[in-house]
Amino acid sequence: MSFIDFQQVHKTYPLGKTEVHALRGVSLQVDEGDFVTISGPSGSGKSTILNMIGCIDTPTQGDVIIDGIATSTLNDKQITCLRHQKLGFIFQNFNLIPVLSVYENVEFPLLLGAGKNDPYASWSAQEKRQWVQHLLQEVGLGDYANRKPAELSGGQRQRVAIARALATKPVLVLADEPTANLDSKTGDQIITLMRDMNQSLGTTFVFSSHDPQVLDVADHVVKIIDGQVDADYRTRTL
Amino acid sequence: MTWLRLAFRNVFRQKKRSILLASAIAFGMLAITLLNSLTLAMGTAVKTNFSAALGGHVYISGEVVSPRNYTSNRINEPEFIQQLIADSGFDLVEVKYRSNVRGQVIFGSQSDSISIQGIDLNNETKLAKRIEVRRGDFSQLGQSNTIALPVKQARALGANIGDTVLVKANTTSGQQNLLQWQLVAIIVDQGSFGRSNAYASLSSVNQLINIETNEFQKINLVLPDMNQMQQVTDTLKRQLATLNKAKPEVEESGLFSGMRRMGGTGSTYVDNPWQGTQFTVTNLDDVTQQVMSLVNTLDWIAKAIFVIMLLITLVGISNSYRMVLLERIAEIGNMRAMGAQANNVFRLFIYEAGILAILGTSAGLVVAQIAITVIQELTFTGRGPQTMFTVAGSIPASLDLVSVALSSALILIMCLLAAYIPARNAAKLDPAEALRTGT
């Protein structure tokens, strides 16, 4: 069974007196460990799909099933827990918390009330510290732990965001156009870093991009046009 | 812990805005604390002064009608009233029999006017202990025709221990009288309202004002507990009324009406004379009532100003947090995406407002304490009516912990209320919406 399963998902947004049909019957599956890219032109519905995978938006029609659970059956609190335990987020605008240091930003998700099922629930403070430091090393920011986000470059901030998204050892990390605010060289480095983390930790990555080049790196490509799946193929089998 | 730390950092994120809000809170706290402690000090000073001036808690005075239908302040049935007090079985610390008169003390070519208290030293022990004797012997006031003068008057007259001074005063019926008394003690009397008394024996003062030696003008009862004064007063009034010995009460108002009632009305003509003494019973509360109601009014005005200031501050805080909400939409969406619950976001806002309130309140309190210390150090000289509000020349201001606790709690609650709606809106933000709109 796939970790993510979209079954004929529709999404309409009210817009004034009319409606925008953002998704028109999208079905797709994402397997654990995959490195998936959602590509498509602007306005095609990429962010809408990612928001639904990330449980921050719900379908108007159809089912989004995550790890065997239909998200429509959960309340806000349960969905928040699900996000916390199983998902990590990387944003186009980095979205680091400006008053926290690099270290504290990465540590932040670990401090959000661990539940019994959280992989890190039984860790000691020492283990958490080591893990955060390890992640910072991995993303190449071992020496920047005490900096504030404002003191970092865009690429560095996105690296912090990657480390933060991985802090709770999620099954899946979502990245909505993580390279859009970066120059192409830095963008490539970010994609490479995500790929490295995907392979070293086995974390599933789903990210969207305009850039046709990233299609080469992905295991699994989903092309969206006008709210519908235009192509869905694997470049590699696991 | 995480959220408290984050709240702390957020408070200092917009330094200017936070300092402004905290200062407004601090100012409110400062104002209410200062005003409160000042009105409280005024109250304390008024009670202290009056109770020192009047030498007790419950006062009994009497009026007698002369053959020509003029009243005079005296109690010419001493045994009757002494018996009544004894029979009532009150628990009394001291019973003081006093006569007093404002007279002119003359020595050589100098003279000075002063209030002379006639005291019975055999009966009063506390007074001798309280009064600081500079020269001479206070206990000699037990003999007649002796006087003790405050340092200031003795110096003005140039009189010394052993000197004979002339004392001139009006008798209760209005004639002038002149006696020769010996100066036996020079004293420092804390007095009241910044004024000192001269002391002489009760019998000598009685002689000066021309009443019998075993009589007196008033009785001051000192109670072990101030709170009993109303009950004692009422009991005495009731008993005197049943015996037809109470002077009919006249409704009178004004700042010093209580005091006037206590001291009698002076010599007036009456159409329907009575036999013997008609008694009037008053107490410290009656006397200070008018002044205290003035003090209380001030206190209420202060509280009203505080509430208005607080409301204005609250509007400011509420608006600020609405701004904060707009500024942090993306951040809130991001925290929610990472797994922060809606109530975490709510609490973050509430914590921030709470921290702001605590910082502001503490700052206000520190400044208030400094101001109060300065006020305590100030000394006031002079004799105007303002002396009513000082004790030994300074204002007895102190931090009133109860009112501090109440105003702090009020500020805290109001700040949390002000942040409540923005906090709830922040918690209700839809993460998807927040992440899209906030960039």
Ligand SMILES: Nc1ncnc2c1ncn2[C@@H]1O[C@H](COP(=O)(O)OP(=O)(O)OP(=O)(O)O)[C@@H](O)[C@H]1O
């Ligand atoms: N809250 C909303 N209200 C109205 N319309 C919306 C809303 N969110 C998205 N849409 C519309 O839904 C469609 C899909 O939007 P979406 O953001 O998913 O596109 P996208 O593929 O991510 O585009 P881009 O590459 O520009 O980010 C667009 O037509 C967009 O205008």
Ligand SMILES: [Mg+2]
């Ligand atoms: Mg998008």
